[in-house]
Amino acid sequence: MHDLKITNxxxxxxxxxxxxLSDIVINKGKIEKIxxxxxxCKMEIDAEGNIASPGFIDIHMHEEELDMRLDDPYCTSYYxxxxxxxxxxxxxxxxxxxxxxxxxxxxxKNGAPTNYMIFLGHNSLRSxxxxxxxxxxANKSEINKMKEIIRENKKYNYIGLSFGIEYSxxxxxxxxxxxxxxxxxDKYLLAAHYREDGENSxxxxxELIELSKTSKLPMQISHIGSCCAFGYMAEALEVIExxxxxxxxxxADCYPYSAFATAIGSAVFDEGCFERxxxxxxxxxxxxxPYRNAxxxxxxxxxxxKQYPEMWAAAFVMNEKEIVDPIKSPYVLIxxxxxxxxxxxxxxxxxxxxxxxxxxxxxxxxxxxxxALRKMTIGPAKxxxxxxxxxxxxxxxxDIVIFDKDTIKDKASFENPxxxxxxxxxxxxxxxxxxxNNKIISKRLGKYIKNC
Numbered sequence: 001m002h003d004l005k006i007t008n009x010x011x012x013x014x015x016x017x018x019x020x021l022s023d024i025v026i027n028k029g030k031i032e033k034i035x036x037x038x039x040x041c042k043m044e045i046d047a048e049g050n051i052a053s054p055g056f057i058d059i060h061m062h063e064e065e066l067d068m069r070l071d072d073p074y075c076t077s078y079y080x081x082x083x084x085x086x087x088x089x090x091x092x093x094x095x096x097x098x099x100x101x102x103x104x105x106x107x108x109k110n111g112a113p114t115n116y117m118i119f120l121g122h123n124s125l126r127s128x129x130x131x132x133x134x135x136x137x138a139n140k141s142e143i144n145k146m147k148e149i150i151r152e153n154k155k156y157n158y159i160g161l162s163f164g165i166e167y168s169x170x171x172x173x174x175x176x177x178x179x180x181x182x183x184x185x186d187k188y189l190l191a192a193h194y195r196e197d198g199e200n201s202x203x204x205x206x207e208l209i210e211l212s213k214t215s216k217l218p219m220q221i222s223h224i225g226s227c228c229a230f231g232y233m234a235e236a237l238e239v240i241e242x243x244x245x246x247x248x249x250x251x252a253d254c255y256p257y258s259a260f261a262t263a264i265g266s267a268v269f270d271e272g273c274f275e276r277x278x279x280x281x282x283x284x285x286x287x288x289x290p291y292r293n294a295x296x297x298x299x300x301x302x303x304x305x306k307q308y309p310e311m312w313a314a315a316f317v318m319n320e321k322e323i324v325d326p327i328k329s330p331y332v333l334i335x336x337x338x339x340x341x342x343x344x345x346x347x348x349x350x351x352x353x354x355x356x357x358x359x360x361x362x363x364x365x366x367x368x369x370x371x372a373l374r375k376m377t378i379g380p381a382k383x384x385x386x387x388x389x390x391x392x393x394x395x396x397x398x399d400i401v402i403f404d405k406d407t408i409k410d411k412a413s414f415e416n417p418x419x420x421x422x423x424x425x426x427x428x429x430x431x432x433x434x435x436x437n438n439k440i441i442s443k444r445l446g447k448y449i450k451n452c
Contacts, residue, residue, distance in 0.1 A: 001040060001041065001042055002025050002026070002027040002032065002039050002040070002041040002042070003026050003027050003028065003041060003042055003043070003431055003432075004025075004026040004027075004041055004042065004043050004044070004045070004398075004428070004431065004432075004433070005023060005024070005025050005026070005037060005039060005041040005043070005044045005045070006023060006024040006026070006044075006045045006047055006052055006400070006402070007023045007037075007044065007045070007046050007047065008021065008023070008046055008047050008048055008049055009021070009022060009023065009024060009047035009049075009050070009051075009052035009402065010047070010049060010050065010051050010052065011024070011034070011051075011052050011053075011392050012051070012053060012054075012370055012373050012374075012377075012392070014370070014373075014374055014378050014391065017368075017370050017371075018370070019051070019370070021049070022034050022035055022036070023035060023036060023037045024052060024392065024400070025037050025039050025041065026041075026398040026428070026431045027431070028431065029397065029398055029430045029431035029432075030395060030396065030397060030398055030431065031392060031393065031394055031395065031396045031397075031398050032394065033394060034392065034393070034394055043433070045402070045426060045433075047402050047425075050402055050403060050404050050405070050425060051369075051373075051402065051403050051404075051405050052392065052400055052401075052402050053084075053373050053376075053377060053392075053400065053401050053402075053403070054373075054377040054378065054381075054389065054390050054391055054392055054396075054399060054400065054401075055084065055085065055086025055087065055377070055389070055399030055400055055401050055427065055428070055429065056083070056084045056085045056086065056087075056334075056353050056376040056377060056401060057085070057086070057087045057089070057376065057377060057380040057381055057384070057386070057389065057390055058080060058085045058087070058088050058089060058334075058335060058336050058338070058352075058353075058380075059089050059220065059253055059333050059334075059335045059380040059383060059384065060089065060092050060191070060220075060222055060223060060253045060335030060336065060337055061076065061080065061088050061089060061090060061092065061335065061336050061337065061338045061339070061349075062076065062090060062092060062093070062095070062097070062337070062338065062339035063076070063077075063088065063090030063091065063096075063097050063103065063116065063118065064076050064077065064097060065097040065098060065341075066097070066098055066102065066103065066106055072443075073106075074112065074113050074443075075340045075341070075342070075343065076088075076338055076339055076340045076345075076349055077112060077113040077114045077116075077446070078113050078440060078443075079338070079340060079349050079350040079412075079418055079420070080113070080114055080336070080338060080349065081113045081114050081427060081429070081434055081435060081440060082350065082420040082421070082424070082427075082435060082438065082440065083350060083351065083352065083353045083354055083410075083420070083421050083424065084353050084354070084401035084403065084424055084427055085114055085336075085353065086114055086115060086389075086399035086400075086401070086427065086428075086429050086434075086446075087114060087115040087116070087117065087386070087389060087399065087449065088114045088115065088116050088117070089116075089117045089118070089119070089159065089335075089380075089384065090103075090116060090117070090118050090119070091118040091119030091120060091121050091158070091159075091162055092119060092121075092162050092191055092193070092222060092337075093121070093123075093162060093163075093164040093167065093193040093222060094121040094122040094123035094124065094162050094163045094164025094165075094167060094168065094192075094193065095121045095123050095124055095162075095164055095167075096118070096119075096120065096121045096124040100118060100120060100153050100156040100158060101153075101156060103116075103118060103448075104118070104156045104157075104448045107446070107447065107448040108447075108448050110444060111443075111444030111445060111446055111447070112444065112446035112447070112448075113434070113440070113443055113444070113445075113446055114429065114446040115399070115429070115430070115446045115447050115448075115449050116446060116447075116448055116449065117159050117384060117448075117449045117451070118156070118158050118159065118448075119158060119159050119160060119161065119162035119189075119191055120150065120153055120158045120160070120161055120162070121161075121162050121163075121164065122146075122161060122162065122163045122164065122168075122171070122176070122179065123163075123164045123167055123168050125146040125149055125150070125179065126138060126142075126146070126168060126171075128145075128146070128149055129142045129145040129146055129149075130142070133170065134167065134168045134169060134170060134267055135169055135170040135267075136170040137170045137171065137172045137175055138171075138172075138175045138178075143175060143178040143179060146179045146182075147178070147179055147181070147182035148182075150179060150182040150183065151182055157450035157451045158451060159188065159189050159384065159451050160183065160188035160189040160190055160191070160217070160451075161179065161180060161183065161188070161190055161191075162190070162191040162192065162193075162222075163176060163190070163191070163192040163193065164192075164193040165192060165193060165194060165195040165204075165207075166193055166194060166195055166196060166197070166266075166267060166268055167193065167266055167267055167268070168267075169195070169267055173207065173210070173211070176211060177211070177214055177215060180211075180215045180217065181215075183217070186216065186217065187385070187451065188217055188451070189217065189218050189220060189383070189384070190211065190212065190215065190217050190218065190219045190220065191219070191220040191221075191222055192208050192211070192219065192220075192221060192222060193222045193223070194207075194208060194221065194222070194227045195207060197226060197227045197228070197230065197276070197277075198230045198232070198276040198277060199230070199232070199276060201227045201228045201230065201232045201236060202228075202232055202235055202236060202239060204227065205221065205224075205227070205228070205236050205239055205240065206239060208221055208250070209239070209240070209243045209248055209250050212243075212248055212249060212250050213243075213248050217249075218249035218250070218251075218383075219248075219249065219250045219251075220250075220251055220252065220253065220383065221240070221250065221251070221252035221253070222252075222253060222335070222337075223253060223254060223255060223260070223335065223337050224236065224252040224253070224254050224326050224332060225254045225255065225257075225258070225260075225318055225322070225323050225326055226260035226318060228322070228326075229258065229318035229319045229322035229323055230276075230277065230278075230317070230318065230319065230322075231319065231322070233319075233322040233325050233326065234322075234325065237325060237326065237329055237331070237332075240252065240331055241331065244331060250331075251331050251332065251333065251383065252326065252329075252331060252332045252333070253332060253333045253334065253335030254323065254326040254327055254332050254333075254334065254335065255334070255335060255336055255337050255348045255352050256323060256327060256334075256348075256352060256355045256356050256359060256360060257323070257346070257347070257348055257352075257355075258316065258318040258319065258320040258323055259285075259314045259315060259316040259317070259318065259346070259414075260314070260315055260317070260318065260337075260346075261287060261312050261313065261314040261315070261337075261345065261346035261348075262312070262313070262315075263309060263310050263311065263312060263313070264284075264286070264301075264304050264305055264308070264309065264311050264312070264313040265305050265308070265309020265310060265311075266309075268315075269284075269301075269305065269313075269315075277315070277317040279315070279316070279317045281296040281297055281298050281300075281301045282295050282296060282297070283315060283316045283317055284296040284301060284313050284314070284315055284316075285313065285314040285315075285316065285414060286300075286304060286311060286312075286313050287311070287312040287313060287314055287344055287345055287346065287414070287417070288308075288311045288312050288341065288342075288344045288345075289344070291304060291308075291311070292344060293414070293415055296313075312339075312341070312344065312345055312346070314346055314414060324360070324366055327356065327360055327366065327367065327375075328366055328367060328371075332375070333375050333376075333379045333380050333383065334352065334353065334356055334372075334375045334376050334380075335352075335380075336348045336349055336352035336353070338350075338352065340417070340418065343417075343418050344417065345417050345418075346414070346417060347410070347412035347413055347414055347416075347417040347418075347419075348412075349412075349417065349418070350410070350411075350412035350417060350418045350419060350420060350421070351410030351411065351412035351419075351421060352410075353376055354408050354409055354410040354421035354422075354423065354424070355409075355410040356372050356375075356376070357369070357372055357403075357405070357408050358408055358409040358410060358423075359410075360372065361405075362405070362406070362408075369405060377390045377391065378390040378391045385451075386449070397430065397431075398428055398430065398431040399428065399429055399430065400426075400427075400428040401424060401426070401427050401428075402424070402425045402426040402427075402428075403423050403424045403425060404423045404425065405423075406423075407422060407423040408421060408422065408423030408424060409421060409422050409423055420438050421438075422438070424438065425437060429442070429445040429446060430445050430446070430447065432445050
């Protein structure tokens, strides 16, 4: 007897840019058969002509800080699961919430709401070797110590290295190339939060391209919207396209919002940021207590920077029209940049993927449905070398999201950032039902995925 059968499902065929109606039989976590089926299964789902897509793969998010004092330390990945994400990629922007040993061991022993992959973050490495000044470059001894840690952590099968250069402005190009040399294999991926947004964003993009060219490793540019959507997006995409034409393996990701969010005490909000963005203090919304949902004044901005430097703040500073171009670009994948603390944060963590499907596909017709799904599934799967994920075929991992293309819509807002979307009927993770009609029914189906 097989485990699960999905009938009357519209399945994307990425090779023909079309959908076809079929049944799917799942057994032991794998897709066993696609086609008209008579097999008897323990459970059956009638998709009723709705889309059965590969589970969404979030190539850019921020994993939970696992508080071992809690019975359930997860937060962010629950909201990801509810919006159809079956595989999360953490460790982005140069930062790990805890050691890779702790993170991988906990998931291997206890499971997780979603599958997880992880980058090893450069800024976390800097902290490990005692660099507490973000404006200082690492010296030779510190670079060698970071390289030792990189080699020691290979046993945890990270994807590669991530950089958060804007958060550590003292980081030099030579420092980054120096530690990358410790990878010693070409199976790894680099990801980077650029050095500066706005008027210097093109130079920042070129630096990341040069990092890829010099290291001979692929580069994933993080959340390009918050880098270049200040009048520079068209040029940035042209620079990336030109690099690709010259055989440099560079791509980017983007979330479908015109406000970013980060810690208010970070270097992002250093002197000169408002002049660079042509914005003011009231364009900053505080996302956490005790000032949750308060707009900044000059006085409040500097008070919170000093007293609550880790508080998340949203900056409404990007041009909405310039978010469209990367969302449409064939070189840009969808990534949420999600992170929640105690259910507080940016709504992208609960609304990113349904928002693309609703706002950009259904309402504004900037993307076709098949192209949007490609950016959420097979695109990131190929980038991450996940051969058994991101597509629906016999033998693939059974990570599937079933949704109504006519009703799917994000509900999360800046005032209520964790509201789940509507229109997602089921999320199936590793062959079992994790979500049924917006309700999580299985919390620990996810696994820690090793880099290929």
